């Protein structure tokens with residue numbers, strides 16, 4: 001496993017390779033990002049961005065969304081897949097925000113993960129990108145890339161979040177996650193493009209798979 005100094009250097013190199021890394025989900029506030037992140041499960045950010053303009057126009061806040069019906073909501077989010085389950089999550093989440101948080105999105109991991117349809121990854125996305133609280137979302141890309149490089153060593157997202165959090169400064173958590181996600185999408189794919197990778201000389205996978 002990499003030391004904190006090595007981890008910081010590796011992330012700096014990856015930041016340089018992926019300037020401007022950020023969530024690709026379009027949003028203007030924490031509520032919109034929460035909705036978009038729930039919709040992004042088993043979907044693509046591009047597909048979510050296609051449906052959210054109309055969704056946010058009709059339901060700009062939790063109070064309005066809590067009053068929606070599944071019959072109206074499901075066709076609006078159909079293109080993102082799993083629309084029945086997602087409409088249940090969105091309606092439950094909005095109602096819980098109204099009932100328990102005055103319609104606002106709480107800046108707190110425990111309160112966020114108590115909302116219907118909101119897991120740790122979603123909560124971390126919203127905390128880090130819209131609420132100013134350091135969050136380290138671990139998706140399948142972060143899981144794959146961090147294990148390959150040697151920044152983490154586990155198949156469990158929560159454990160990888162803990163390991164990365166231990167070697168990276170808190171104020172870099174969100175950006176580090178964005179950078180690792182982008183690196184996983186563009187370079188360190190399931191079949192990795194190691195010759196294009198800025199950190200191959202420090203990568204455990206590269207060292208052990210290169211003659």
Ligand code: SF4
Nearest residue numbers: 188194197200203206
């Ligand atoms: S060297 Fe290859 S395996 Fe390692 S991080 Fe880069 S792309 Fe991924």
